Amino acid sequence: MMEERILIAGAGGQGALTIGKFVARVGMEKHRVTYFPSYGAEVRGGTAHCHVVMSDTEIASPVVERATVLVLMNQMSYDRFAERLDEGGLMLLNSSMIDADGATPRGRTVRIPATQLAGEMGDIRVANMILTGALNHFKRIMDDEALLRVMQEMLGKEPSKVKLFDLNKTAFRIGAEQAAKLG
Amino acid sequence: MVTAERVLITGNEAAAEGAVRGGCRFYFGYPITPQNDVPEYMSRRMPEVGGTFLQAESELAAISLCHGAAAAGAVPMTSSSSPGISLKQEGISYLAGCELPALILNVQRGGPGLGDVRCAQGDYWQATRGGGHGDYFCLVLAPYTAQECCDLAVLGMHLAEKWRNPVLLLTDQQVGQMMEPVTLPPLGPEAVGDPDWALTGAAGGRPRHFIHSYCGRPNELVEWNEKLIAKYQRMATEEVRYEAVEADDAELLLVAYGTSARLAKAAVTAARARGHKVGLLRPISLWPFPSGAIAELAGTARKMLVVEMSWGQMVEDVRLAVNGRADVELLNTFGGAVPRLPDIEARIEAMLA
Structure with a gap:
């Protein structure tokens, strides 16, 4: 039985919620999914986070208390959410913005310098897609055809969006390649 | 994101789209968390289907706009969250008293008072016991998935028109803000009240209609209540769902x-x-x-x-x-x-x- 409980967190504007929506949108083609964003008493400069549950059986709660996958994009997210990793889980860290080595006895920690890699591509905003590529390398929750189609759908198909699509596609590939180097 | 017929949307958006597909062409709202994506969605969606979106100056104004639209033969929708629904209670009682249809979404949050914006079900008594003054009932439907938010909004539109009665869609913060895949039903035609009672400016020279809840003549209110009670008794036997x-x-x-x-x-x-x-x-x-x-x-x-x-x-x-x-x-x-x-x-x- 397949079940992934994914928590994604970053600073507002880093694209954490976009990762969640993207993963849920691709995942829904094969599995049951829920996507639950954080709202409420969030403050400017604080963390934005969302929960994605993907399962082959009915999903009771959309809230991720123990995560099989954590994607953490900045130090504050790490400090707040690292302890939510479940036994045997995967913690993906944006090492460009998190100092801790993240080592945990509970599961595997993978450090990807996503913001730095995105900067080298010319746009730090695609750090989120680099992490998504890495996530998919380890978890294979999305197939290539569907993820490209959904990426294009979410970004828009207008000619003006072609460059943006290519950029995100490349970021996704770079993330997957980085992850592959780590095994 | 309404391009394909199977979409990933929030429960709130699903309720809004369900209402539209069920024939709603008039939406009147006022902001409050956690239902803000409903008016946001409707502000985009209503013009696409030739409908009317209006952000009122208050919750009371929004429910009163529903009253006006319903009297003129529409089946309108409004939405809010717990404290805002309390503010609408006067209008809901008037809708029931005048036998007017409307779909009212309450995305429950914590209370009493201003409470907080998180998940709660503390409005059960208010929803199921009328909520406003006087003897009346709203039909109350309680979805637990985004799909059901859509399906029960479609049904709610139909039941409001069928019974000439306010229908409450009662959800909560989690059901409202969570996204799930939803299979959308086809877009239905505009829901309209029966011209036998709706106000149409006495079109065709028919006798005038008078929609009111004030009954001043001796025994008039007793008879009016008896009529309403008989309706609620029929609703109570015919509309049970579980x-x-x-x-x-x-x-x-x-x-x-x-x-x-x-x-x-x-x-x-x-x-x-x-x-x-x-x-x-x-x-x-x-x-x-x-x-x-x-x-x-x-x-x-x-x-x-x-x-x-x-x-x-x-x-x-x-x-x-x-x-x-x-x-x-x-x-x-x-x-x-x-x-x-x-x-x-x-x-x-x-x-x-």
Whole structure:
């Protein structure tokens, strides 16, 4: 039985919620999914986070208390959410913005310098897609055809969006390649 | 994101789109968390279907706009969240008193007062006991998935028009803000009230219609109430809806709606896997309440467990239905907290021990 409980967190504007929506949108083609964003008493400069549950059986709660996958994009997210990793889980860290080595006895920690890699591509905003590529390398929750189609759908198909699509596609590939180097 | 017919949307958006597909062409709203994506969605969507979106200056204005639109033969929608729904109660009583249709969405948040913006089910009594002044009932539908938010909004539009009565769609913060895949039904034509009673400017020189709730003549209000009561009695027998999960042979029956029902259902599945005869009765209509179904199950189920996010409101309806023939316990959270699955499972084990 397949079940992934994914928590994604970053600073507002880093694209954490976009990762969640993207993963849920691709995942829904094969599995049951829920996507639950954080709202409420969030403050400017604080963390934005969302929960994605993907399962082959009915999903009771959309809230991720123990995560099989954590994607953490900045130090504050790490400090707040690292302890939510479940036994045997995967913690993906944006090492460009998190100092801790993240080592945990509970599961595997993978450090990807996503913001730095995105900067080298010319746009730090695609750090989120680099992490998504890495996530998919380890978890294979999305197939290539569907993820490209959904990426294009979410970004828009207008000619003006072609460059943006290519950029995100490349970021996704770079993330997957980085992850592959780590095994 | 409404391009394909199967879309990933929030429960709030699903309710809004369901209303549109059920024929709603007039939406009047006012902002409050956690239902803000409803007016946001409708502000884009209504012009696409030739409808009217209007952000009112207050909750009272929004429900009064519904009153005006409904009197003129529309089946309008408004939405809000707990404190905002309290503000609409005067208008809801007038809609009921005037026999006017409207779909009203309440995405419940914590209370009393301003409370907070997190998940709660503390408006059960308000929803199922009329809510405003005078003797009346709203039909109350309680979805527990985004898909059901859509489906019950379609149904709610139909029932509002059929009964000339306000219909409440009662959800909660989690059901409203969570995204799930939703298969959308086809777009239906605009819902319209019967020209036999709607105000049309006496089109065609017909006798004038008079829509009012004030009854000043001797005995007029008694007769008017008798007519309304007869309608509510028919609604109470014809519009009961519920889902029964593994309920027939259940020795312990859980009763829950909305977010609580998602967790209760998972607890039932887990208990069955451990070999326990546990079931779930999930009321879909909170008014009329599925008292008959619960009373029938009380023969086999000697124990019942109500799971809800309030101090204990629906549990009273379960106790009334059971009338002493089963022990009814309550597992509840309040103040914005959601029940935890391990806690429900532990209570099931304790009740069966």
